[in-house]
Amino acid sequence: MRPKGVIAVLFILLLLTGFLYFFADRLLEHGMESAGESVIGAKVEIDNLKFSLADLSISWDRLQVANPNDTWRNLVATSRFSFDMEAASLIRKKLVINDVTATDIRIGSQRKTDGKIDRPEGAPPGLVQQATESLGRQLGQAPILNLGALKRKVNVDSLMQTFDIQTLHRLQEAKTQTDSTFRQWRNRITTFDPKGDLQKVETDITTLQSQEVSGLQDLVAAADKSKRILSTLNRIKTKLDSNRTMVSKGIASATTRFANVDNWIDHDFEAVKAKANLGDLSPKNVGKMLFGEVVVQPTVQTLEYVALIRKYMPVAQQLLSAGKVEKPPRLKGQDIRFPLLNGKPDFLLEHLLLSGSGNRQVGEEPAFLLNSQIDGITSEQKIYGKPLTFALNALLPGSNTYEISGEIDHVGDIPVDRFSIKALGVKIKSLSLPDRPYLPSTVWAERGDVGATFALTGSQLNARFNFRATPVRFEFTKNDRRDDAISRITQSVFDSIETLSFSAAIVGPLDDLDLQISSNVDDILANKISALAGESVKQAGVEIRRRIESAVGPKRQEAEAFVKQGRGQIMNKLNAYQEQVDEKLAIVDAKKKEIEGKITAKKKEGLDDVKGKLKGLFKKK
C-alpha cells in the first residue's frame, strides 16, 4: 500500500463530496433546465432547487416554463414544489417518482422576461411535415371568392398548354419502379432456376425405369432411390411454392402503385383549377373555405405535440432494436439493450395530480380553473407495461366544464395516441375565422357544444370535430364589405344564420389526408354563389377534366398492359417449373407405388413359400 496514494484518494473523495455538497443543487437545476429547454423549445427556469441526498427529495421555490408559441407568457408555472424519489432506482441511474401533487399551477401567466431561446431552426418532424403538406393541398382546393373570376371567359386551350400534367410523370415513375421490381423478381427466379436439379431427377427417373429389378434386395434399393428422388422433388416444390408466394405478394404490392391514378387525376384537375382561379363552389369546398383553417391549425399543433411525445416516449420496436449499427461514431459504440427483469424504466412518474388556474395576474380573476391527473409518465412504456393516461377538467368562470382525456399507448410496436375533448353548453365568446375576401372574420357566440376526438395510430390519423353554437353573430371587417353581388350574398347569408353548426373529419394516412367539412352554411352559400358563375367558368371545369383524362388515358392503358405482360412473364416461368415438377412427381410417385406393390407381392410370395415348406415338414413327420 502506498501511504501517499491513500492520502490522495481520500483527498479526491473529500473534494468530490465537497463539490457535490456545494454544487449538486446547481448542477441538477442546470441539467433539468437544459433538458426541459431542449424538449419545450423555450426557457425553462427553476428557482432555488434543493436536492436532499438524505431523504432523496427535490424541491424548488418556483418553476416557470415559457410558451414556445408566445414567449412572453408561461406555458405553466408553479410555486413551491417538492417530490421524493425512489432510492433503489436512483442507484441504477433511474429516476422513479411515485406520486406528485401540485396545487396552484398557473397556466398562461404573463412573464417578466422573454422566454425565447436561440435554437437552430430544424425541419419539422416527419409526421408534421407530411400532414402539413397533405392538409395544405386540401386547403388549396378551397375557392377564393372573386366576382371577376366568376364572370370571366376561360381559355382552356392556353391553360392546358402551359400545364404539366403530373399524372403522366407519376405513371412513368410507377412504371420504372415496377420495371425494377419485375427485374428483381426475374433475377430471383433465374437464381432459383431448378433446371439442373430437374435434369438430375430426370436421369434418376430414367435409370429407375430402365433398371431390371428381380430380387427383393433390388426392389428395396429401387424403393429407396424413388424416395430420394421424391424428397428432391418435394424440396424443389417447397422452394417453388415459397417463391411463388413471395413473387405474388411483391408483384401485388408493386402494382398497387397504379391504383392511385384516379387520385392523381383529381390532384391535376384541382391544380389546373387553382391555376385558373376556378374555385370549385360545391358545398364540400365551401366548408373548407369557411372553416378549413380553423380545423387544420389545431390538428397540426396537436401533431407537433404527438411528434414530441413519440420522440421522448419511443415504442418498443425502437427501444429494443438490436440491429447492428455499422459505423457508430468513433469511441461511442452502440448500446445493446437486454430485458429488464422486474425492472423500471429510466424515468417514471407514476401519478401526477395538478390543480391550478389559467392566465392569472396578481389581483386578477383566473380565466379558468384546472384539475388534472396524469398517470404513467415514463420514457419506456414497454418496460412499464402501461400506457400514459390523462384526464383534465378546465372550468371557465360562468361556464360548464371542458373535459379533456387521452391515452398515449406506446406499449406495443405501433404507437397509438388518442385524445378527446368534450364540452357542453360552454361559454364561447368569439371564434376567429381565416382572413378571406367577402367572408366574416369572427363569429361571436353565447354558448355552444364542442367535441373533438383525435386518434393517431402509427401514421393513420382519425380526427373528428363537432361544433354547435347559438345564438351566433358574424362580424365582417371593413375590407370584407364590398358593394358587389358576392358581398350582398355573403352578408345576407351570414346575417340570416342564428345557429352555427359544423362537423369536420381529417382521416387517412398522414401523407394523403382527406379533409371533410360540412356546416349548415355550406349549401345555402354554395347555391347562391354558384348561381353567379358564368357559363364559361362552368364549362371550363368539365373541359379541363376531359382533357386531363384523355391525355392520361393511353399512358394508363400502356402501363396496365406493361404490368400485365411483366406479371405474365414471371408467372409463366414459375408455372412452367411447376408443371415439370408436378409431372415428375406423378411419375416417381407411380413408380414408387409400383415398387412397393412388387415388394409386398414378393413378401407374400416368400411367406407362402415358408408356409408350404412348414406344411411339408409336418407332413413328413
Place this chain on the structure above:
Amino acid sequence: MFFLQFISKLIKVLRSGESPRLIAGGFAMGFVVGMTPLMTLQNVLIILTAILTRVNLASVFFAMFLFSFVAYIFDPIFHDVGFFLLAQIENIRPLWTIVYNWPIAPFTRFYNTVVMGSFSVALLLTYPVFLLAQKGIVAYRKSWGDKLDNSKFAKAIKGSSLFKWYIKIRDLGW
C-alpha cells in the same frame, strides 16, 4: 512540454532501480485503461488500485496516453468484437441479462459494444503486455539504454531547440 516531462520521467523510471514488475504492472494497468473508454466503473477501480498500490504511476499514465491512440485506431474492430459478444452469442445472452439487471451495471457500461470489445481484448492481452513490458525493462537496463542514449535519434532530440528550452525551464525549477 508536459509530454517531454512525462517522457523524461519515464526514462528516469526505466533507469532507476525500481522493480521491473512494478513498472510493468503499472504499464499493464494503464494499457487496460487506455484501450477502453475512460468513464467506466472498472477504469475508476483500476486507477484507484494503481494509486493505492506501489505500481509505478508514471508507467500507468504513459500507457494510458499511448494506448488511447491505439484504441482510436482499433475502435471499429472493438465495436465488431463487442457486438459479437453481446448480441451474437445466444448462449451467453442469459448471463448478460443477469449482469444488466445488477444495480451497478449502468456504471460499467458493459452493454456498450466498444466498452465490451475493447475491455475483452485488453483483458486477454494484459498478461502478455505485462510480460513483454517486464522483459523490455530488463533488456533496456542491460543493453538498450546506452545504445538508445548514443543513437542519432536521441542526439537529434537532445540537440533540438525544444528540448533545450525544456531543460532551461526545468532547471528554473518550474
